[in-house]
Amino acid sequence: MRTVLRWASIYLLLLVSLTGLGYFNQQLNGKLQAHLSRETDLGNKETRLLLQRYQLVSPLALRNWAEANGFVPMSLARWETRPLGEPGPLTPGERSTP
């Protein structure tokens, strides 16, 4: 009988340790799943931001923005010649400084 008890206690001890380890692993697994899910979310967010970035700064978007804000290509601007060092006419709102 003592032998049975001895073996039973060893068995119970191992079973409890195993259950504890299993529980710990389940917790770890849960955390891993949460991290994986977060990684997927961040990946999606990264993709979304990448697209947004290129939509905002793509050459086409910049050209449209520049045009909407009154920028004119250098080649279509008004040009004038002036001797070197001679100041140009004042633009409206500009003040002369000594």
Place this chain on the structure above:
Amino acid sequence: MNRLGTSEPATLHRGWVLILAFMAFVLGLGYGSYVLWHNAPSLLLRSAPTAELPPLRGRLEASDGTPLAISSKDQARLYPLGLSGSQLIGFGERSTGRGLSGLERDLEKLLLQGHSLRLTIDPVVQSIAEQALWRGVAAARADWGAVVVMETKTGRLLAVANGPQFDPAAPRRSPETDLSWRNHAFMYALEPGSTIKALTAAVLLEENVARLDTRVEAPMSRRIAGWTISDVIRHDQNLTLSEVLKYSSNVGISTLAERIPPQRLYDYFERMRLWNQQVLPPLSYYPRINVQVASPQVRPVTRWGPAEYANATFGQGFLITPLHLTAAFNTLANDGIYRQPVLFEGNASATEQVFRPQVARDIRRTLSDNLTQNARLAGYLLSGKTGTAQVVVDGRYSRSVFTALFAGFIPGDEPRVTVVVALFHPKGPRFHGSQVAAPIYRDIAARLFALWGVPPSLDSSSTRGRLDNR
């Protein structure tokens, strides 16, 4: 008392106890191991699931590394530049990613294996071409339009623009009725019309059968083999070759071209790959992977009668894509050397001397001198040729459907790029190349000069900074 009728207590043999305990232990351990295995977070215990996934579909990049088509980790296909270059890049099935059009379809084998490719497309030049084209297509109420910008010295395609706009992320409409998805620049063969006159004139100079000041009798119309050839712009009855180009005289160019046999012109056009479907070098020979370009359509020269030959001298009676026209026209920009266009960085571009350098320069100069007003840009020298080609509808040349074209160089004297603009079926009172295609070319030129930082040249005789070449 036990069942045997004795008073001895029941005992279990020690061996049985050990066996039972061992079995219970093994079963418990087995169960525990099973639970552990299936909850194990460690990748060492389980095979990595990612190892079985196919490689991420390859990327397509612009020449500066800007991504044009990329795949996210979950294999979704993304087009960061959105509308820009969308017809050239193409698109694939939303579920599987399999390429359905454009480069996504043509390069399916390479992309599937995870190979990434870098195009010669410059995103800024592409946006310049698209902005000008989309505006022009809307203004002319054209069915569609295409612009090709090719770097003169290298043959690199800097822009392949198509209009109207196509959004690869938007719900798709019927591909039969809505053609905005198609890369017209590569996939639609059209009659190039009068733009070809510049090449015919170059052939005449190269063959020493005419000079720019050679005169020809050019009434407003003439009959050839039962067909009437007419001119559109009023002009004198007697024109020089230079004036033939200025007034875009069909009668003048076809009359002058009679000084050489049809085979000769055909051969020159062949040397400029006008009849060759493989205008772009293949990406791989085994297996053969190349970008699809519509096949040119031309009758064998043995079946060219006088009328067919006359038509060919001013760009009617055969079909080529805007890409073919760009590469051929670039021969004039590149001092007579034909250079094969390339779409991918690292691709080798074949070359062939077709005209003497002086011939190419003379044609450029006369095109510049006679440039249509709508293509002129104050302060800069531009050069090019307009074209308005009739389109065959139901087996006959239509009186209402035209293709408006402009083929030119930027700048006009020492070109850095060759530009071809094509608008299909512009509607309304303005439908000529000089009216609807030339302004698009000018827009592109203005923005390219600004991009390159080239200031306008000012008239030195004027103190008020008057711009040259007004």
